[in-house]
Amino acid sequence: MSNFINVLTGMKMEDGANGYISCTADVIAYPCYHGGQRYIFVDTPGFNATYSSQKAVFEKIAKWLAATYQESRLQFNGVIYTRRITEARCRSERSSFQVCANIVGNHAADRVRLVTTMWDEFEDRSPAESMENKLKEEQWQLLINGGATCQRFLNTPGSAWDIVHSLGTERKASLLLQEELVDIRKPLKQTTAGMRLHKESPASLGGLLKRLFGI
Secondary structure (H helix, E strand, O other), X not given: OHHHHHHHHOOOOOOOOOOOOOOOOOOEEEEEEEOOEEEEEEXXXXXXXXXXXXXXXXXXXXXXXXXXXXXXXXXOOOEEEEEEOOOOOOHHHHHHHHHHHHHHOHHHXXXXXXXXXXXXXXXXXXXXXXHHHHHHHOOOHHHHHHOOEEEEOOOOHHHHHHHXXXXXXXXXXXXXXXXXXXXXXXXXXXXXXXXXXXXXXXXXXXXXXXXXXXX
């Protein structure tokens, strides 16, 4: 996700942003003007335990979401969930997606863009296209049925902005996690996403939520 934001904004790339190790340690907001419109892109820490435990990273993201929702500081337009098309499907990836779906909620599924990356690494895209189809038909079907859209990031500004523009500019419904934390005042562990996270066994936590919000 860091590389996605770097390509969008033209900012200097962080060390490791285009690699396989998370390079972001905190939730960071990046303002950007494009076509006369102001955007704020939010990058989050990785969930591969490079800097913190999955639980600690989840708490950081939840705290940020609750604060921005409660104070109405940002008009939250969408969630960009990224996945490397070069990676095989695995249990941690399925868990990551399920927690993401629990954070968003059914009523806000249309705000999700399921973005596959690393397309520029292929000369023959047939294997990647086969993986993409399987994701759509199996793992991602739940959110797609709710209105989520699949898109490809080709590591170019044009393809990145196509994804952003597809989300529109109108303020939309809040995320389920925000409503549970602020409106219902549920403890984090009792939210839908929190319960999903805490149900995972330690053996399966590697990579859980690794790409939540497009990491």
